[in-house]
Amino acid sequence: MTEMVQKPNMLIIMVDQLRYDCLxxxxxxxVLTPHLDKLASEGMWFDRAYNHxxxxxxxxxxxxxxxxxEAFGGLWNFSLGMQIGALEPTSYSWARSLQGAxxxxxxxxxxxxxPTYDPTHYGYDLFVSSDEKYxxxxxxQYPELAYTEGFFGEIDPLPLEDTRTHQTAAMATALMKQLSEESAGSPWQLRVxxxxxxxxxxxxxxxAAMYPPESIPExxxxxETFANKPYIQSQQLRNWEIxxxxxxxxxxxxxxxxxIISQLDDAVGKLLAGLDALGQSENTVVIFTTDHGDMCGGHRMLDKHYVLYEDVVKVPLIVRWPGVIAPGSRCEQFVQTLLDLPPTLLAISEAEPLVDHRLHGESLLPLLLGAEPAGWREEVVASFNGAQFGLYTQRMIRTREWKYIWNCTDVDELYDMYHDPHELHNVIHHPANKTVLAELRKRLYHILYEDGDGIVQNDWMRDQLLEGRKG
Structure with a gap:
């Protein structure tokens, strides 16, 4: 690791609902994303990054x-469906640890x-509600503007510089400049x-003109036929009337x-140009990722609910750190993006070790430095609990060869990811898979139990996984 004169700044760019395969x-x-492609070529690209x-x-x-x-009760969006709590300001936040560092x-x-407390209650010194300002x-400026096509989208008549993508980038660039000036030589961290x-x-x-519909491949x-799949998947098509x-x-x-991804890429390019203009690119770790993916027609489905297909759980992750990460690096290890980034940021910032708060991820710092840590995970685990269309409990374990999805109240799913990468054929009942299924269920149980998932804290649910009491 290159010896640093000072701790690096951190620019964390998170977008919303971006598929891994659409960069x-x-x-x-x-999809054309020249700015993000350049960022990836200058740092590390993760081939197996997953949302949890x-x-x-x-x-x-x-x-x-x-x-x-599941460890703190944030089971679904608090703004839709049945009322549920949210992460309280009294909870641990790595941003506070960075302040301490x-x-x-x-x-x-x-x-x-x-719904009530903004980021300043979780360790952030400055907060800009860019969507509200937009x-x-x-x-x-445009009092007559009206969008009429709902969730299916349409062409935005606004000038590019006035769109939400580019307004967000402009406001973020201004905030980055303010942080840099007010830090007076101390490091800063900005989440965009x-x-x-x-x-x-x-x-x-x-x-929009870059992508004629007739040129878009299936x-x-x-x-998808939904044969031997959970009922809720075909029901989602009816919910959306598609x-x-x-x-x-x-x-x-x-x-x-x-x-819109290409337009977003253009906006990210302007933000990165702003970092260059500050003269701080060489001492700034830039992280680019998303919260999750999007079905967007995959399996004939819209949005992301009630499924754990690759479309929604596999995500892009890029990390650039000049002088530390070798340009053009690729990581093929399994990464749980939003769980692994907090311990990574703590390690980079040299924050004080946590005493009474167990993180559920692992620091990516060894991977960023090109090491192959002994005992690195051989699987990723994801979950779903319900949304505006009702409750539905799912847990997933994904290895290099297999994906098993435990659907607590419907048929389980098992996909051979080598031979069926598009997850069209559920082979949960194939006799030849009995041994691997039992092993996956056991591994899933132990990870869920260790991480405090309440769904496995009773004998009935435990026995579904450990005793195979599942149809």
């Missing part, structure tokens, strides 16, 4: 405290951690939270998703 650097979907709970509020609350949502912290954009500015590409996708015409999972959609209906929606 150009992934070499999968035909693919829903906005719980994922973001977990990121603040470094623990699985000499950092000045700023936060801008989407929050979703608590709405106020747009209402004043874009709301794109979360639906509805509204790219401007310039970016997802590999699009010809059960009769074919690819001709989906292609324009996916095209707008691609387009």
């Amino acid at each position: 150009g650097y992934s070499n999968q979907a035909p 709970i693919p829903i906005c509020g719980p994922a973001r609350q977990s990121f603040v405290c470094g623990r699985r949502a 000499g950092y000045r912290n700023g936060y801008i954009g989407k929050w979703d951690v608590h 709405r106020e500015r747009t209402k004043a 939270n874009f709301q794109e590409p979360h639906l509805p996708c509204r790219p401007v015409a310039e970016f 997802w590999g999972s699009f010809r 059960e009769h959609y074919d690819w001709a209906d989906w292609a324009p929606i996916v095209a707008r998703y691609y387009a």
Whole structure:
């Protein structure tokens, strides 16, 4: 590790609902993201980064405290569906630990951690509610503006510089400059939270023109039949009134998703140019990731609820640290992004070790330095508990070869990820898989129990996993 004159600044860019395969650097979907591709080429790209709970509020609350949502009761979004609590300000926050290590912290954009308390109650010195400012500015400048196509999206008639992506980038650049000036040589940490590409996708015409709908290829999972799958998956199509959609209906929606990602990439490029203009790029760790992915037509589904397909749990993660991370690095280890980043940030900041708060992730610092730590995890675990369409408990364990999904009140799912990467064929009942299924259930149980997941804290649910009492 290169000896540092001072602790590095940290710029954490989190976007909303971005699929792993929709960055150009992934070499999968035909999406153009030159600025993020450049960022990845200058640092480390993670091939196996996974979200641990693919829903906005719980994922973001977990990121603040470094623990699985089930450990503190953040089971679903507090703003939709049945009333539920949120992460309280009395909870641990790694941002406070960074303050103790000499950092000045700023936060801008989407929050979703608590309906009442903003980031200044969780260890941030400065907070800008960029979406509120964007709405106020747009209402004043464009009083006749109206969007009419709901969740399915449409072309944004605003000038590019007045769109939410670029207004967020402009406000974030200004906040970064303020942090830098007020820190007076001390390190700073800034979290920038874009709301794109979360639906509805509204790219401007310039970016929409890059993706004619007729040029958009089908997802590999699009010809889903839902045979031997949990009932709730086909019900989701009925909830959204899309059960009769074919690819001709989906292609324009996916095209707008691609387009808003390219527009978002342009906005991120402007933010990174702002960092360059401050002359602080060489001593700033830049982290880019998302809270979770998006179905966006995958398996014929919309949004992200009631499934743990790769579409929603596999996420992009990029870390650039000049002079420390070798440019063009790739990491193929399993990473639980929003659980592993908190201990990573603590390690980078040289914050005091935690005494009475157990984090559920592992520091990525050894991986960033090019090491292969002994005993690194061989699986990732994710969960889902319900949303605005009702309660539904799921737990997932994903290894390199297999994915097992425990659906507590419906048929379980087992996918051979080598031979069925699009997760179309549920082989849970295949006799040849009996041994591997038992092993996956056992591994899942022990991880859930260790992390304090209440769903396995009684004999009935324990026996589903350990005794195979599941149809």
